[in-house]
Amino acid sequence: MSSEITLFVNPTAGRGRGAHAAQPAASAVREAGFQVRSVVGADGPDALERLRAAVREGTGAVVVVGGDGMVSLALQALAGTPVPLGVVAEGTGNDFARALGLPVREPARAGRLAAEALKEGRFREIDLGRVAGAGGGTWYGTVLCAGFDSRVNDRGNRMRLPAGRFKYDLAMIAELAAFRPFPYRITLDDGPAVETEATLVAVGNGSSYGGGMRICAGAEPDDGLFDVTVVGACSRATLLKVFPRVYRGTHLDHPKVTVHRARKVTLEAAGITAYADGEPLGALPVTAECVPGALRVVA
Numbered sequence: 001m002s003s004e005i006t007l008f009v010n011p012t013a014g015r016g017r018g019a020h021a022a023q024p025a026a027s028a029v030r031e032a033g034f035q036v037r038s039v040v041g042a043d044g045p046d047a048l049e050r051l052r053a054a055v056r057e058g059t060g061a062v063v064v065v066g067g068d069g070m071v072s073l074a075l076q077a078l079a080g081t082p083v084p085l086g087v088v089a090e091g092t093g094n095d096f097a098r099a100l101g102l103p104v105r106e107p108a109r110a111g112r113l114a115a116e117a118l119k120e121g122r123f124r125e126i127d128l129g130r131v132a133g134a135g136g137g138t139w140y141g142t143v144l145c146a147g148f149d150s151r152v153n154d155r156g157n158r159m160r161l162p163a164g165r166f167k168y169d170l171a172m173i174a175e176l177a178a179f180r181p182f183p184y185r186i187t188l189d190d191g192p193a194v195e196t197e198a199t200l201v202a203v204g205n206g207s208s209y210g211g212g213m214r215i216c217a218g219a220e221p222d223d224g225l226f227d228v229t230v231v232g233a234c235s236r237a238t239l240l241k242v243f244p245r246v247y248r249g250t251h252l253d254h255p256k257v258t259v260h261r262a263r264k265v266t267l268e269a270a271g272i273t274a275y276a277d278g279e280p281l282g283a284l285p286v287t288a289e290c291v292p293g294a295l296r297v298v299a
């Protein structure tokens with residue numbers, strides 16, 4: 001491994017926590033005997049291009065300081081390469097770090113753990129989801145969602161105020177007022193397409209999204225398969241009753257919820273935007289494939 005480690009920093013993550021978290025993370029990596037190179041872009045595309053350049057130049061590893069959005073950017077540069085990824089989770093959701101059992105909002109501890117693992121060569125191979133598209137597609141590490149939850153994301157992203165997660169709570173209330181199930185066409189692997197009405201469909205490589213909502217509670221990031229959670233057509237009252245159970249993962253026992261396991265999933269529905277790792281992918285239809293061992297992570 002190269003002695004130079006790239007610190008991929010989002011200074012605005014977690015309302016500015018990312019900038020403060022970078023210092024203890026960098027100190028821990030240096031104390032382990034590595035050189036540190038920081039990459040901070042002017043915007044997302046610029047940051048990704050700078051990171052890709054660091055990977056091409058032979059960086060020994062990439063340690064992301066930020067949230068799931070920053071991790072998602074890093075995946076686009078690291079998927080399919082031998083360069084390992086470490087995470088100092090300082091974002092709003094931090095679901096990628098949760099899936100791997102890494103510390104959340106403990107930058108000094110996370111930095112030390114990453115540095116120790118890098119020094120000892122402790123790595124783990126995990127799967128990633130890949131959504132078909134130009135340039136080889138888009139990679140994701142946690143959950144692809146399409147339905148009521150993605151409509152909440154759409155509305156929340158259009159709201160300028162309030163800041164933080166509270167605006168998504170307000171967006172959910174607004175979406176509930178217009179709530180209705182959506183007609184889907186779902187294809188799992190090479191099976192027949194199934195037409196059904198559903199509230200949402202979540203395709204999980206990891207177990208959670210939205211800061212610990214365990215929508216695909218049984219998903220494992222290294223078993224070569226997605227967990228596909230389908231919340232069937234239900235009333236507004238039922239949705240309100242089931243929703244709080246998502247944080248514990250006990251919603252999977254509800255009769256309106258079914259879980260499938262598949263290597264490849266195609267979702268078709270009108271008027272729904274798909275999100276993966278909290279980032280918009282575009283309107284359905286989409287096809288996602290689970291790619292085993294696509295990413296090396298710091299264990």
